[in-house]
Amino acid sequence: MAAHISRDLAGLGAAAAQWFAERIARAAPPVRVALSGGETPRAMFAKLAAPPFATTIPWARVHFFWGDERFVPPDHPASNYRMARETLFAHIKIPPANLHPMPTDTSAADAAARYEALLQHWYGAAEFDPTRALFDVVFLGLGEDGHTASLLPGQDVLRERRRWVAVVAKGRPETRLTLTYPALESARDVAFLVAGAAKAAMVRAVREGTIDVPAARLKPLGPITWFLDTAAAS
Numbered sequence: 001m002a003a004h005i006s007r008d009l010a011g012l013g014a015a016a017a018q019w020f021a022e023r024i025a026r027a028a029p030p031v032r033v034a035l036s037g038g039e040t041p042r043a044m045f046a047k048l049a050a051p052p053f054a055t056t057i058p059w060a061r062v063h064f065f066w067g068d069e070r071f072v073p074p075d076h077p078a079s080n081y082r083m084a085r086e087t088l089f090a091h092i093k094i095p096p097a098n099l100h101p102m103p104t105d106t107s108a109a110d111a112a113a114r115y116e117a118l119l120q121h122w123y124g125a126a127e128f129d130p131t132r133a134l135f136d137v138v139f140l141g142l143g144e145d146g147h148t149a150s151l152l153p154g155q156d157v158l159r160e161r162r163r164w165v166a167v168v169a170k171g172r173p174e175t176r177l178t179l180t181y182p183a184l185e186s187a188r189d190v191a192f193l194v195a196g197a198a199k200a201a202m203v204r205a206v207r208e209g210t211i212d213v214p215a216a217r218l219k220p221l222g223p224i225t226w227f228l229d230t231a232a233a234s
Helices: 009-028 041-046 082-086 107-123 181-185 197-208
Strands: 002-007 033-036 062-066 066-071 135-140 165-168 174-181 186-194 224-229
Touching: 009 041, 009 135, 009 186, 009 224, 041 082, 041 186, 062 107, 066 082, 066 197, 107 165, 107 174, 181 186, 197 224
Parallel strands: 002 224, 033 062, 033 135, 135 186, 186 224
Antiparallel strands: 066 174, 165 174
């Protein structure tokens, strides 16, 4: 697993933005990307939202999806979609039709089914082909407990291999929607963005394969690249 270690969060964001721009440039359109939530991606979004990336990346070729979402309205402060919209999408020229947030205007079970149907439409099949990826890039974070997306320790979703999108009703204060392992693993490239000393021990254990947590179980089609600040890499 390759790792890019930056002095601080701003440097991490810059390195991830450059890496992302290179993958967009070499991928055939449409370029399908799954975004993560949390605070760390803000640094990358800030870089992408400013020159040179904001004006040189062919945004019309890129379609954005989400790896997980809190089951809250899209204008809620905790919404992953809202964070991306305010920090990135409001500052670049991207067609609204290229944004595919998880729906939260119905029941959680119906929203998961609808988002799964959307992904299957874009993939062109209802079952994954191990030789063909759904996503060109999947961005993920890492929790201190080893969770990634909303694949939370001890939850039934960790055993889900049939559905592409699942409801996670326990383990956090709010219900969440998450892509399951099969969907997250159908990726040409996966990037973990992790910052802070509090996550250093978990980063090391996951990368060395010495711990059984949700993030360590991820086995994507393509390589995993880690973007870390010096605190997370310590």
